[in-house]
Amino acid sequence: MKKAIIFDLDNTIYPVNSIADNLFAQLFGVLDQNAATINNLHPDTVERIKEEMTRRPFQYIVDKYELDEAIAEQMLDELRNMTYDLPMQPFEDYHHLKDIPLDKFLVTTGFPKLQNSKIERLGIKGDFKEIIIVDPDLSKQTKKDVMADIMARYDYQPEELFVIGDDPDSEIKAALSLDIDTFLFDPKDTYPDAPTTHKSRHLKDVLAILG
Numbered sequence: 001m002k003k004a005i006i007f008d009l010d011n012t013i014y015p016v017n018s019i020a021d022n023l024f025a026q027l028f029g030v031l032d033q034n035a036a037t038i039n040n041l042h043p044d045t046v047e048r049i050k051e052e053m054t055r056r057p058f059q060y061i062v063d064k065y066e067l068d069e070a071i072a073e074q075m076l077d078e079l080r081n082m083t084y085d086l087p088m089q090p091f092e093d094y095h096h097l098k099d100i101p102l103d104k105f106l107v108t109t110g111f112p113k114l115q116n117s118k119i120e121r122l123g124i125k126g127d128f129k130e131i132i133i134v135d136p137d138l139s140k141q142t143k144k145d146v147m148a149d150i151m152a153r154y155d156y157q158p159e160e161l162f163v164i165g166d167d168p169d170s171e172i173k174a175a176l177s178l179d180i181d182t183f184l185f186d187p188k189d190t191y192p193d194a195p196t197t198h199k200s201r202h203l204k205d206v207l208a209i210l211g
């Protein structure tokens, strides 16, 4: 008998690509400004950095392109203070899941200001018993640590929990290692062989599993 669901945020509740252009535009502005001022980055390099920034962790970019420390610090500062202030919509299917009568938790990793602004914009705050944002800047806590902590604090057994996410290497792996059932939301069938209890291209299929 399931008692609670733990949701991931990015690409599980809403599609990141729906906000990427606007979000990264702010950050790219800092890069453009600095590349021109300091004048040590070739325009082609700047374009390559921008492309990689949409899909790689920031620190990876800093190391790979040996970004000037001042630029890196300023961009990191921008990231830490960035919010998303335009309208956002959850996936259509999410509206079915939020009404499942179980405790719901949101566990996400990222810069808290940005994650909080997205939660605000999506209007989903009230859907959760608790929202936990792990700031990789400040904490070594993993999703597995957070899940174990939820289990301890609310006295849930592994079989009473259900984890929904889009990343086999993150929340899905963490949950499986704690013997928690998982649902891998994989809309493009990117991970046909990834270990998971359940898997679907459609978020709505959660309803049949928990029903």
Ligand SMILES: [Mg+2]
Residues within 6 Å of the ligand: 008, 009, 010, 011, 012, 165, 166, 167
């Ligand atoms: Mg995700």
